[in-house]
Amino acid sequence: KLAIEGDTGDLMVACPDGTYEEVNDAYLYSRSFLGAYSFIFGIYIFIMTCRTRRAIRDKYDIPAKCCGACNGCCEDFLCTMCCSCCTVQQMARHTNDYEKYDVGCCTSDCCNKRGQRPHIPEILV
Numbered sequence: 001k002l003a004i005e006g007d008t009g010d011l012m013v014a015c016p017d018g019t020y021e022e023v024n025d026a027y028l029y030s031r032s033f034l035g036a037y038s039f040i041f042g043i044y045i046f047i048m049t050c051r052t053r054r055a056i057r058d059k060y061d062i063p064a065k066c067c068g069a070c071n072g073c074c075e076d077f078l079c080t081m082c083c084s085c086c087t088v089q090q091m092a093r094h095t096n097d098y099e100k101y102d103v104g105c106c107t108s109d110c111c112n113k114r115g116q117r118p119h120i121p122e123i124l125v
Contacts, residue, residue, distance in 0.1 A: 049084055050076045056091050 011028070012020040053076045057064070064072030079087045 046080060046084070049080045049087060053080065053087060053091060056094060060094065062094075 011023040013023050013027075014020055050073075054072065056062070057072060057076070064075045066075050079090075
């Protein structure tokens with residue numbers, strides 16, 4: 001928890017014991033650097049998800065359901081923006097080869113008692 005001291009205007013951080021300590025410049029620099037890095041990485045993942053969705057639609061000749069004027073760029077953007085988890089799952093479902101790689105999730109023969117695939121040996125402790 002961050003706070004500003006009233007008299008001096010210094011930035012203070014709350015310690016677990018209830019006291020406050022002054023925040024040094026290295027701490028602020030690392031927080032701002034990590035925040036900027038996380039933001040840039042998030043933008044990169046967003047762009048790559050949009051481009052991958054577009055490539056899958058092009059490869060399998062899947063037409064855009066809305067905004068055909070931009071060849072589905074808006075649809076790829078909106079799907080990724082609104083629910084990126086659903087978008088990634090949709091791409092995974094569409095590109096899986098069900099004849100070669102059987103999906104046995106949620107069945108009794110899917111996993112052993114520890115939740116592992118049957119071909120993975122159990123580690124006994």
